[in-house]
Amino acid sequence: MDLRSLQVLKLATTVALVLGLASTGAAQAPSDSAEPAQAAQAPTRQAEIEREQAAKVSNLHPYEVNRAEKLFQRVDTILEGGTLRWHPFFENAYSGGGFTLGLGHATYVSAYNYIDVRGSWTFSNYKRIEAEFVAPRMFNRRAQLSVIGGWRDATQVGFYGIGTDTSVDDRTNYRFKQPYGNALFTIFPTRKLLMLRGGAELSRWSQESGEGSFPSIETKYTPESLPGLGAEVTYFHTQGAVGIDWRPAPGYARRGGYYGVSLHDYRDPDEALGFHMVEYQAIQHVPILREAWVLSFRGRVQNSSDKDGQDTPFFMLPALGGGSSLRGYSSWRFRDQNSLLLQAEWRIPVNRYLDIAFFYDAGKVAPRMADLDLDGLKDDFGIGTRFHGPFSTPLRVELAKSHEGLSFIFSTGPSF
């Protein structure tokens, strides 16, 4: 169970209970006790008060906790670090799957380590089921380990061709199923700021004809024209990353920044579809006038390079489009060997729980790193609302406009 999921549950519970309160408010409203009782004659003020106190004796009872408060007591327990068993899970199998329903169940195997079994389903019939073992406090809280095993099925992943100049009308779909297992080990040598990460993953990609209203990919492409089409490939993926992170939390921040680079090696045992990938990312939040506004910026460059005599398969190419990159374009709208993404947001914190934001995204994909310049950028703009807590963004709703139309984004995480 990740932090985001936890926060989602907290928010959902809170909202539900607040709504419930509205109906109980009347019953809970305090009495002003304005009606003066018929005061019997008493010799003194003290005797009068004592008489009232004596009268209350026959009506004493303990506090009674109503149902709404009982539910909130559970929320309190969770917020104080208690156990959360069942939780919602909103991550779909693959980007572009649409609205997601999911559920998870965490089982602690020790004081802090737990196994989270979870699954999700989308209306596009994307499916995902996985189990994750999380050890969040290794080596005196300087390291975290995550081990995941799972399977997913993405039924209609979009492919529009290679490059930036493809047409939205050229969309085709493909489907893939993938069993996967990975381990990710993250070290914080000083418990803050510096982050080092290493990981390994074994996964198998099995392609099938795409579903949905668009043509399936094999109707327009062949394995010769599109490297990796139809391939069943098993990847042994290793990665290393280093970053400096001084945001209060990755899930929600109004200040601080993140600067990092990650290196990936995808080894194909058949030595046909192996490649390297490097990703550079910079995020900076600039608060203005005591956070009346926050200017947030993100830049990301991805570069994949074929191994000798091998190709990067189309489905593993750097891509742009979707709710976390070029938001005015469909998921996986642009693919190529390299990608550049530039994002800027003007965030307006409305209160402790709600921000609105105006954003502008621009980016391009290119066959060569040298082509990642500012010419021919695809861009979009939009407005969004974010419901958030101090450290997480359980709900982000955005409307983005590009020259290809309007996109509505519903996400359970921050934009960046």
Place this chain on the structure above:
Amino acid sequence: MFPSMLSSRARRVASLLLAGSAVAAFATVATMQGPRFYPDDPIAREPESQSAAKAAPYDQSQMYELMFNLFVNSGHQASGLRSQNINTIGEVPDSSWFTNRIGTRPITTEEITRGPQAGVPPDPSKWVLFREKTSGSHPGFTAKDGKGETWFIEFDPPWAPEAATGSVIMATKVFWALGYNQVETFLTTLDPKKTTIDPGATIRRPNGKRTKFNQDDINVILEGVARNKDGSYRVVAGRQLPGRILGGFQYVGTRPDDPNDVVPHQHRRELRGLRVFGAWTSLTDLKAANTIDTVLTENGKTFVKHYLQDVGSTFGMSNDHYEWDLGYEYFYDGPGSKKRLLTLGFGLSPWQTVDYIEYKSVGKFEGKVFDPRKWKPQTPTVAYMEMRADDAFWAAQRIAAFSDDLIRAIVKAGEYSDPAAEKYLGDVLIQRRERIKEIYLTAVNPIVNPRLDAKGLTFENAAVAGGVAKAPETYRASWMRFDNATGATTPLSETKSTATTIPVPNGLPSSGYVAVDIAADSAMYPTWKVPVRAYFRQEGGGWKLVGFERLPDKLPVQKTS
């Protein structure tokens, strides 16, 4: 806790009747059928006649209270009722809630420096930790000192060394002087080298189980707090309260298990007055979890004692360094949110532009643009929203009684290493005190302390005495004969004076009761024309003040915010 919605109708009706009876017992309403004044009026102490031994522990869900205060109580319509625990002369009698101190008797700087401290300070030569602190925003432990006594230890955040501990020390002295029951707190040190863990200490883990408290649990806390140069930690230690702990009290309703608790808490003046005291000190965290009820047995009586237990969220101390809106907005503030939403943040809120002189050891605390009427805690309580102008006047009088010397003594007790920070804190408290006096002592007729004798009717003008208003042109007294049995008044005559002694009229009765309405003609303060009413009873050859009303029993119903 207010009566549960699951309570039976009969129980609710009974509760209402009881509360209503309490109103009759305390308030000075004239509609009662019995005598207006009893021989023992005004009472100086609220009796606790019944045993509260059956009172049971209860802690309200903090999230429930937060949500209820923010989204239900924030729309509360104030009743307009006069406080119901005051005596017939409008003062708060001593009780298990409150003890009259400043403003009713002289307090020396030595006494206020001591504050609630009654016993010996902790012995920091050794600390044995046995429980983590689970509430509040600043980390801490429960620990035994070198003498084996139990203390609650709290640290400073790394971004504000001395600020949190200093705030607790200062605030306990302020609120003790104001009359509230306070925890004995001391500034001391915790040296990790002299700190051990009780073998039986456990901590609740995320898996729900309690396991042994270990060194890493200590490290988790110590890594997130301010450390002294010598490796020790400045901490504030609060002595464990005596008696059986029941949990916090609610700012509304009465304890259903305490027979002596017959006045709804929202109608207790000392809880309403916290709105003004809170504004002065910026006590932003007004929640039940920061209060404690305990069951005590003293002199053969078992009763519930009510404490303001955690007053550390004061003097600009916030949960994190970037909580700029504390004191200006509730945790959810509808108007502020709407304004920022509609103006895209260009409609700046006051907290975004106010000038803070930022010392590391002082929170966001200033006195130049401070307006107590606009001050807000994190969440509104019903008692906060029920405050009337006479409650605010009472509270402002108490604050006015803090001399500059007393304020400086309180701040000095915070042991700030930066003299400039100490001076700044004192300056701001004095500025805020003056602002409160200007606003609340002048808002209603400020006549106080009326005495009637052969020289005439003598009184003080609290606003003039406080140096925040010019004396009015004239004081007028309308004299009446008063029938204590029926409540009827018979006009006698009117006298007036330009001074604070008004001659008595001819024909003043020599026995029984007289009532006198005292008004002040001031061009600057038209509200002073609304008279206060004093009741005197002939007793022992002189006139004794037995009744005093600054405002009517019930004011027009108003929506507060």
